Amino acid sequence: MTERLTPESEAEAAGIIARHFESGVPLALCGGNTRSGFGNPPVAEISLSSSALSGIVAYEPSEMVMTARAGTPLAEIEAALHKNGQFLAFEPMDHRGIMNTEGTPTIGGVFAANVSGPRRFALAGAARDHLLGARFVNGKGECIKAGGRVMKNVTGLDLARLMAGSHGTLGFLTEVTFKVLPAPKAAATIVVSDLTEDDAIALMAAAMALPLEVSGAAHLPYSVRSAFLSGALPGDSATCLRLEGLPESVAVRAEKLKDYASALGPVFERDGSDTKTLWREIRDVAPYAEKSLRPLWRVSVAPSEAARLVAALRLEAAVDALYDWQGGLIWMRMDGAPEAERVRALVKTHGGGHATLVRADPQARAAIPAFEPQAPAIAALSARIKQKLDPKGIFSPGKINTEEMAA
Known part of the structure; x- marks a missing residue:
């Protein structure tokens, strides 16, 4: 400008x-x-x-x-x-x-x-x-x-x-x-360690189906886990489930959620300032806040398809990922080219959704549509x-x- x-x-x-x-x-x-x-x-x-x-x-x-x-x-x-x-x-x-x-x-x-x-x-x-x-x-x-x-x-x-x-x-x-x-009076995060991406997606779906009012569900694989809470999250991966509300209610729901999740992996609880910091870092995608133009995708898909989509992409490209919105939102950083055609093709074959190229070098930004191409009827309306x-x-x-x- x-x-x-x-x-x-x-x-x-x-x-x-x-x-x-x-x-x-x-x-x-x-x-x-x-x-x-x-x-x-x-x-x-x-x-x-x-x-x-x-x-x-x-x-x-x-x-x-x-x-x-x-x-x-x-x-x-x-x-x-x-x-x-x-x-x-x-x-x-x-x-x-x-x-x-x-x-x-x-x-x-x-x-x-x-x-x-x-x-x-x-x-x-x-x-x-x-x-x-x-x-x-x-x-x-x-x-x-x-x-x-x-x-x-x-x-x-x-x-x-x-x-x-x-x-x-x-x-x-x-x-x-x-x-x-x-604003909620209290908040706590139940962290389940060492889950695979498939198992984490299943746990988050199950937790959302419980009458516990989970207000945040994110999975942080091993490759990104150390970027959160200054590396204080335990285990190889961290599946994070947030509870908010009145202190007494949060305490009761946290115990129920820990009891449910304990059969799946090691369970820990974070509350107070730790929970606030953790979810701010998840919100702002802390692992990919870097002085780099490595391609960064924001992909919205059905949660049940998230891990399968990333696994399919990893067969052909070097990609790192973290999952928010119960898996419905995937942040994916590419180590090489943006692979736009492959990313968007996989989104289509895994139930549809949207893939937005959030960050890339100037040449890629000029050549690749940043937003998901529109269907003809929607494009005409737009x-x-x-x-x-x-x-x-x-x-x-x-x-x-x-x-x-x-x-």
């Missing part, structure tokens, strides 16, 4: 976009720029950042709803919620480690990329499931308000949710309204939506990420 524009108001942003609509000069939209390098290289040489549109607009803890300008630092949001015993239940990850970027994560960027963490598969859902409303500027420079402060206000709600996961290709977010939840909101295609990279919209 040769120029970065940072409007200080929605009206200023609308004026900038209107001028680019007239000239046809593309813009790359961003927040704190912490996901720079994600996806295919942008074609725009000018970026438009929401970083100067900052501040909490409205927050009533009793209503569990907050409105904030899109450039508000995520840390500021979380600090305000923490004071009132509340949190963002969808647990947004910090991409700076795996993307080797700096900058400040923003709440607008979280929703624009539909950033969700380990609770996504269980109780919390995705970031978009917490988005009640949004203000944004479309590709013609028009200011649009969608949704409201309560779920019953459905006017425009789908349009607001459409913005989540669009990665700045449909509109420039200026303000978001979202629901928050009470094009119609894009045409309505950004008719001249000035928002780089100029395509909708329906993969993230569906995930």
Whole structure:
């Protein structure tokens, strides 16, 4: 990028976009720029950042709803919620480690990329499931308000949710309204050691079927296990199951889960700060936070197929992997080429899903579609939506990420 524009108001942003609509000069939209390098290289040489549109607009803890300008630092949001015993239940990850970027994560960027963490598969859902409303500027420079402060206000709600996961290709977010939840009073993690990847997937599925309200289920194979808790996790591998809630409830459920899992392997319990640190490291994919451009894939498949998919890929390529979302989310780092065709072919043969190339060298990013290629019907629908909101295609990279919209 040769120029970065940072409007200080929605009206200023609308004026900038209107001028680019007239000239046809593309813009790359961003927040704190912490996901720079994600996806295919942008074609725009000018970026438009929401970083100067900052501040909490409205927050009533009793209503569990907050409105904030899109450039508000995520840390500021979380600090305000923490004071009132509340949190963002969808647990947004910090991409700076795996993307080797700096900058400040923003709440607008979280929703624009539909950033969700380990609770996504269980109780919390995705970031978009917490988005009640949004203000944004479309590709013609028009200011649009969608949704409201309560779920019953459905006017425009789908349009607001459409913005989540669009990665700045449909509109420039200026303000978001979202629901928050009470933070759990206690948390503990039951760690089962020495399981194979197949056995770990089976255990996580069984644990989710028990009436224990597991809120996190991840498997850390031997190759990555030492990257967590400074190498303090025991055994050759670690299958991690998180429990949250009131202290008394967590204690009772933890004992039941340990009794169940003890027949499968050595069982340990982590609580307090250890659990908080462990799940932050899982959320942020700590083993692959490296100053490297080795290809990194984010693959979403049916949990039952996860270990089989990775095993099949290892027959042909050098790949490291860790499993989140009960196995439904696989982070895969390649030691050689991205092997995009093989990865996506295996996803199809193992029940379907999505494979996103999160990180790669510039040549690979330019040559390989970062997001899962769309089916013809979905591609046609995406094009119609894009045409309505950004008719001249000035928002780089100029395509909708329906993969993230569906995930």
